[in-house]
Amino acid sequence: MRILNILTRHCLTLDRFDDAVSFYEELFEQPARLRFDYPEHDLKLAQIASLLLIGGPQESLARFAATEATFLVDDIAGWEEQLRTLGAVILEPIKTVPTGRNMLVRHRDGMLVEYVEHRDKHPDDHL
Numbered sequence: 001m002r003i004l005n006i007l008t009r010h011c012l013t014l015d016r017f018d019d020a021v022s023f024y025e026e027l028f029e030q031p032a033r034l035r036f037d038y039p040e041h042d043l044k045l046a047q048i049a050s051l052l053l054i055g056g057p058q059e060s061l062a063r064f065a066a067t068e069a070t071f072l073v074d075d076i077a078g079w080e081e082q083l084r085t086l087g088a089v090i091l092e093p094i095k096t097v098p099t100g101r102n103m104l105v106r107h108r109d110g111m112l113v114e115y116v117e118h119r120d121k122h123p124d125d126h127l
Contacts, residue, residue, distance in 0.1 A: 069113050
């Protein structure tokens with residue numbers, strides 16, 4: 001089992017989302033690796049390098065703002081088991097999301113982390 005990448009999360013309103021995506025594509029000199037709508041939560045997401053932009057109305061963003069990082073992993077079920085043995089708390093069990101599967105975990109130190117296993121892994125997502 002491996003952590004493939006650690007994404008810094010940035011929540012912003014939809015009126016700023018497209019400009020932010022363009023800015024970071026220019027800054028990192030690479031296109032978004034991933035970009036999709038998450039209609040169940042009225043959100044748009046984009047990953048540029050190790051940055052995850054989350055755009056939506058304030059009401060929708062509130063649910064996601066407390067999560068401090070997104071860990072991209074290669075085996076989410078294996079990580080769920082391993083995290084329990086390390087004393088982490090699974091707050092939201094594994095579920096299907098537009099990109100694959102995820103779960104929400106509180107680490108022993110209190111850090112709130114989303115774990116995601118993408119269906120289609122990007123070759124540049126590795127530490």
